[in-house]
Amino acid sequence: MKILAILIALCAAPLAAQQVPQSAAQMQLSFVPVVKQAAPAVVNIYARIMTQPRGTPLQSDPFFERFLRDPFATRKPRVQNSLGSGVILSADGIVVSNYHVVGMATDIRVVLNDRREYAARVLLGDEESDLAILQIDTPDALPFLDLRASDSVEVGELALAIGNPFGVGQTVSSGIVSGLARSGGSGGSGQGYFVQTDAPINPGNSGGALVDTQGRLIGVNTSILTRSGGSNGIGFAIPADLVAAFVAQARNGSDRFKRPWAGISGQSLDADMAETMGLDRPGGIIIAGLHPASPFLDAGLAVGDVIVGVGGVAVNTPAEMIYRMSVVGAGAKADVSFLRRGGEERAQVSLLAAPDIPSREETVLDRDTVLPGLTLVRVNPAVLDEMNLSLEVSGVAVTQPGRFGRRAGLRYGDVILEINGETVTRPGQAQDILRGDMRRVSMVVQRGARRIGLRFRV
Structure with a gap:
């Protein structure tokens, strides 16, 4: 049977050169069709950042300031160049990248795979999620990638990482989806929920694409876990569902990501806690505190309840819960499942940004x-x-x-x-x-x- 499968794959080689592989046998031949489909939408990003040089600690001292004022007044801002990658998500030039690549940039240049070069500007950036949405200024229709629903991604799937590592030019590496719902394991500035992959990711890959065998975007490569500075086979990508939420807010005119506010403190339920509470297995987030303005408190939840699901999807860490809330989006309502006295209950929670009330009186x-x-x-x-x-x-x-x-x-x-x-x-x-x-x-x-x-x- 194995020989027959190989023969069928060889006969289908001309067809495979023109379309995305549809079987494991076809995939054994080449990744070329996937790369041809996805690579044009992955761009190189060159960003210029102006930084003010720091003086000495004595310069901050009121006594010494008068003596040191003139020498340090002549210091000029320094220019730092940032190199990274990005992914075009629409024909009208919407691009996603990492915040640490473009977030503080004063000049951004986007270079396509065919060497076309465009200026770009940041529409929306968020340091906590390490995501930024850019707009390329061009009337041309651009190649773009479709987003894949994150909940459909499974561990073990083949995946390709496309980016510009070390500035050598667009590079493709292959691997699999190694894990889902990774939180707190990132080596970068992003926080929260990640897709893990063993496809090699190196400096310069930040903001590049992690795609599936259909050329759809699984996530945006953001960081690696490493001791040497190079890839050790543990890389992290921000899921496409969160990217979609960023794009939606950017198109609505927001320049800052409006993340729903939970107003709760809690921790993952471990085995000892589950045994104490009479539960058959650990899982979920036990509520330790609720702010008086918390939407969860308003929906009827209380200290001691265990949140086990948001939007119909199980959650086991606070980072997962915030991710699920962000995907549902501020202004919407989420179906929240929770355990109370051993029984499961449900509540509709209004997802709102943290209220700026009372006035902060800066x-x-x-x-x-x-x-x-x-x-x-x-x-x-x-x-x-x-x-x-x-x-x-x-x-x-x-x-x-x-x-x-x-x-x-x-x-x-x-x-x-x-x-x-x-x-x-x-x-x-x-x-x-x-x-x-x-x-x-x-x-x-x-x-x-x-x-x-x-x-x-x-």
């Missing part, structure tokens, strides 16, 4: 205060989400410490709880306290999971 402390230039905002759900703060935190958060705040030990993301023994709830209140006549200042600051005390002389 305040830059003036020169009449002891910490001029310190920028504070009132903590609300939007601030919690943007700064990745604990749900229980309240007070005022530091968005820019300024020179004097930095000297005092403040950092971005610190939450000031008390100043000189007085509880602080609003930026204006902090400004009034720090405007007083004082020689010493003491603060209680929440930094991550720790509370620390800061004391300094004025």
